[in-house]
Amino acid sequence: MFESAPKLIADMSNLTLEKIGKLAGVSRSTVSRVVNNHPNVSDNVRERVEKIIKETEYSPNLAARSLASQRSFVIGLVIPRSVQVFFGDPYFARLTQGIAQATNLHDYTFSLFILENREIEDRLIPRITRPGMIDGLVVQSTSADDKVLSRVINGSIPYVIAGRPLEYPNVTYIDVDNINGAILAVEHLIQLSRKRIGTISGPQNISPGLDRKLGYIHALEKHGFIVDENLIAEGNFTEESGYQAAKQLLPYEPDAIFAASDSMGLGAIQAIKEKGLQVPQDISIVGFDDLPPARYSTPQLTTIRQPILRFGVAAIEILVKYVEDKITTPQKTILGVELVIRDSCGGKQ
């Protein structure tokens, strides 16, 4: 004892339960209980051990823990190959941030798998889907019948799909209320007495594209408007596509446009300005997302705010429950959205 203690303090590089135990005068079992917050530890022992853990900055070896417990304490976010834009889109950056944060708060390690090309996809799918490597997966939903999506859904690892997957209605997913968001947007325009309300929708093979257009149509019909196909154009969520889509709509003289993303809304504003028209005087614009650019544009964009960070947190909370409670019943979660009124629609009080 006399000789070994100082030595142990010296080589902090390889701290183990055993060494902490020696320093605290208890067995490795007891230290393990302290680390894992097991109830059966007396208060003074717990205190003593915790003090030493703090002093030495001990933290358990994850490999050993994984091997013994048959859990990896890793949660992965998977971006399928068919997600084209990916990191060009600030949405994914925020999503990643939210999920990483929530993962760490639950004491899991966060791993990111971007399957950006076939080579990486082939290499990673077996690793990702093999039981034991990863405790839980968040998989970004996609349009196509993506390889990784079906592998995960049919595999045995707990997962949550981020975004409603059109092809798999009966799986665990989390999404924002796209339909209601679109309705909020359009009803705002209706309240401002706009009569020719157009939309720039997203691609119709992914749920945000589909649902936001559905909401647009629903709101119009609910308020007795006639849906005019000439006032509907399709983009792919990028600014450039919004610009093009707006050019397509302008000949039909809309007095308002609901864009299914902020980026497309900003593109539309540019097209409108180039035509010599003014936002919001001549045409009102509502976007969707409320990402930072919406606040810095001129005019500032009225938009539908989706809680991206909360989305990540909620996804991880669901996932952790699945992992730790071994639930398997599919569960759907829809997060609310809200209208954020700025300057691109006029009529602000």
Next chain:
Amino acid sequence: MFESAPKLIADMSNLTLEKIGKLAGVSRSTVSRVVNNHPNVSDNVRERVEKIIKETEYSPNLAARSLASQRSFVIGLVIPRSVQVFFGDPYFARLTQGIAQATNLHDYTFSLFILENREIEDRLIPRITRPGMIDGLVVQSTSADDKVLSRVINGSIPYVIAGRPLEYPNVTYIDVDNINGAILAVEHLIQLSRKRIGTISGPQNISPGLDRKLGYIHALEKHGFIVDENLIAEGNFTEESGYQAAKQLLPYEPDAIFAASDSMGLGAIQAIKEKGLQVPQDISIVGFDDLPPARYSTPQLTTIRQPILRFGVAAIEILVKYVEDKITTPQKTILGVELVIRDSCGGKQ
């Protein structure tokens, strides 16, 4: 044998070296050698074992492998707490993507640690810096004397700093040639016969802020210009700060501005337009980064392109060499940048 073989094939969920060995009639040691491509295995044994591995889709348990080999096969990207903007900045999204891709290509798993608040920082730093958890780290450089930076630099895990760390001149880092980029930008403006060339610099406590301003001054002096403090304003790389800085410069009638980031350049363009002036007719603008928004602005932004994806790839290549060859000598890598001429400076041929 008769009874156990079918059983083993049945429960593929828990394949181990031992079971593969039993199926192939060899020991676990031999199977391990086959899996790890060790030379000392006879051809027919290797063949037999590989066949079974393929049939059973066996893949080794990473936790066990890590524990035994004292390597985790994980490479982490650390975003220190003092990196304020983080994911609002498209730069980090691209950086993350490049590093994730390169990491996977080298058969490591990619983990992301965003130390966005003190709680997460306290929780993660011991884990990150503890030997054995992570084989190598890429750490984003920061301004302040950040806790995690000094811990990593003084620790024993191989690392590469992304961006020149001002406080630690003698560590392994990778950076882009900020000084030369700024020189390219300013010389372009000089060639276009601009006489009153201002700059919107970044914060002077981080290297991209410092170096790009140094390059600006260097280029002016080299060409016999007098550096006018009134033509220098400081931003923090955001669009909003560029807008404000431009407002500060305009009374001194610059005919060109070198903005140390695209975002600040875009903010400057907005301020200039609001003042009733035109870009590039009245004032030329050069940005820095060449992120997507530079291409979608009006006018399209002339800028300095930095190879962010290559940056990530290069960082991982250096890191992997450090990890696998156990090198420890500090190494500095500077990547070249290039001028991308678009419409914000005029004089385009």
Next chain:
DNA sequence: TTGAAAGCGATACCAT
């Protein structure tokens, strides 16, 4: 070339 066996550092069951 191959096999046996000793770790790696946790967890968790079983005694006490």
Next chain:
DNA sequence: ATGGTATCGCTTTCAA
């Protein structure tokens, strides 16, 4: 409440 010990699945000497 605490300690002893088998165990997780692999890597890696050391013998044979």
